[in-house]
Amino acid sequence: MDFLPFTRPTIDDEVIRLVTEVLRSGWITTGPKVNEFEKSLAAYVSSDTGKVPYVKVFTSATGALETALQVMGIGEGDEVIVPAMTFTASANVVALVGAKPVLVDVDLKTRNLTIEGVKKAITSRTKCIMPVHFAGLPVDMDPLYELAKQHNIRVLEDAAHAIGTRYKNRKIGSFGDMISFSFHPNKNMTTIEGGALVLWKEAEAQQVDLLRFHGLQKDAFGNMDVLMPARKFNMPDVSAAVGIAQLKRLDEFCSKRLKLVDTYYQLLNHPLLNLPERGDDGHCWHIFSPLINFTQLGMTRPQFIQKMADEKIGIGVHYQALTTFTAYKDMGYSCPQAERIGRETVTLPLFPAMTKVDVERVCQTVLRYLN
Template structure:
């Protein structure tokens, strides 16, 4: 057993990032300011998009995106039950109706073959989730969106740096929202980013994320700024601070390297566990893509293993191996079950995944020795040999 606890995720923070944060604190400019402006420019260049707008979280980005798309009471938004609750919560926040489509058992992504049947006259948007950094098959989704005049809001919280058919997620399509939470592929502590090609939507988001003011702090309190502003319409306090952007400035240049390291570790898991009958490994689709490998999340074959996922997690943690759950099927949470009458059996693939999925340790600075500790722990728990 390991002497120290191995977390399932750990951010890679450089000394340069720490120094950049220190510089912000010494400058006296802690909130939205010049570093955020620089970070947004870097993101726009990386994503090959004219507008990259940061905010306090990806959840905030999803909410503001729905508002900018004029999604409101009576409208339906289609998404997946295999996601973090925020994807559904933001639909509720704007007063719209959650419409769910089951996922593919192998990829955990929304089953695009079932999408059209879920579209009604009230449907206004589709919100696919790029689960674990694996791009959803977007061509059929955008084809349906064009056919039925729908917006597509991609929940790309897991997918910064991922690619679909040779193009970066965020570089094409309608709207994408990324997360910079500490367990994501790059971090700003907390925070998120929205990418869009639409000048109109970018302008709306800029206003909505900071009280509806026509000037943010950078425009008002700088040397050449004016303290006067107008409220265009009611907005929120969802701005990102310079302290956060200071971290991001030194995360983004290493993002592709982080993903390469994650990918190498994920491929090694896949190779080592390919004959391990107690776990079903995630699979990749046939279409061209670049997986960002935010998570390595197999599912437990609980009947064969004769223990539950939670029992497996407890055993791993007792051996100093961190793990997590991404995610339980959201339609079975009390709020959504009570409001919409969702029940067990409605979305069987999401339910099977949610009952048995387990996220194993995966992060850029994870060593081969640490990964071997995870594999050794699985061997000990199941009293079996893992392929060498």
């Protein structure tokens, strides 16, 4: 029996064909494929609404998030509200632009920040709210945007988990302020490494072009100027070629993930298990991460992970709460739900090439250890 990892990208012949074409073309860094990929992403997110945003791709979502904060003018003295249950990049970028990440607790079931939590965290210094659509389950965005509007605060959606997800029948990225996607290999689609930023204002899109490539500007005669020192986050054409092929299959990947998760919900039922909130059919599942009460089970999580590995099943951990990390633990935030999730979460295998039989095997094995 082969080892079943908790995730695996679907790299098909079309990806290999397109990448080979780029590698043979003589131009492998940022060029025509990046252009084409940005257009395809803009068309994808706007396919229901026809309202086409600006889409700018990056070498990572981390780069996209940091650049978005810079474009929003966020820095020293500003606060950005970030959920304590997320990958550390969400808060790191806030600290890196000189602002303060204000960590708020999340809901135990949805793993998402709550409107009430955000309301309590808003101060006169709050410049931005960064909701994370955890595991692809959308945050309740209508009241969040309403709240942001009332306080004149910007919203940067960390949608690293949520490309392909719909909120109230609208694709994430088809509305809102700024939205960042990740194309890391674990995500719903990949470019090997990569990310994208969706935005709506032309002036801000032009600023992104400067900030993701050295602050460099060229005029029509090829004269160069550097308007400000800036990072280098340009995606190569090889990655964009992977993304073009992946995007064509994204909806199929999402429906496969949804079906596999259906089986998890049918089979997994145990008093020591706490299953995550289930969205509607618009939920493109990034990860399936139930909580296990390890204290009652009388086993530690590393022991559980080892036992599952012995059974050839890979388990991930997404994530430890940010409030438990050295970089953030002395900031005085108390986020008990995020911390509990961080202690009890286990990510079970979920990727499009899995079969129902794989899910059944995972469930039988998990239940055997729980019993």
